[in-house]
Amino acid sequence: MFQPLSVIPGFDLWPGLLDLPAQRALVDAVMAAAKTAPFARYDTAYGKAMSVAMTAFGPLGWTSDKAGYRYAQRHPGTDQAWPDMPQALLDLWTQLGDPQTPPDSCLVNLYRGDARMGLHQDRDEADPAFPVLSISLGDTAVFRIGGTSRKDPTRSLKLASGDVCRLSGPARLAFHGVDRILAGSSGLVPDGGRINLTLRRARPA
Ligand code: SIN
């Protein structure tokens, strides 16, 4: 494992950590999972559908509707358990997430067209001592990250296919979002766009 770039304290980036075969294998796993756990655009708590379509791997999946945000054991559309987490994701978490406690959720985000994600904190997990590990696949994202207050200054950086980044420690609760996707910058995702995977430990250890 090579040394990551420390973008801000607690936010580390490993550019191009996953090679093309590893990226392809993950996209294939996502597309297979979406056959039984279809991508859906959830409503925010404010009642507006998100532009990003989502599904999940693992015992828990993050979902949202007018009642709020939460981790659920079942896909809200099919009422079935989420597909199993691919071994490659478990292995990556052992290396860069936590060596003892496995992740119990992987959020799968699909950005097509002008999908974006507003600035937010990841704070639906029980214990922020566990990091969030993010994997980018397909088209490059213009990603934005700031501090733990919404008013803190932000900076933007590009996340390309195969890049892995980690929010931990002082950046674990940093505000972050995706301003836009550079359409056509990669041909990896069938029908275009970007897939982002975020590995999390949602329940206490
Ligand atoms: C997220 O914050 O859930 C997604 C971040 C990303 O798409 O890079």
Ligand code: FE2
């Ligand atoms: Fe997030």
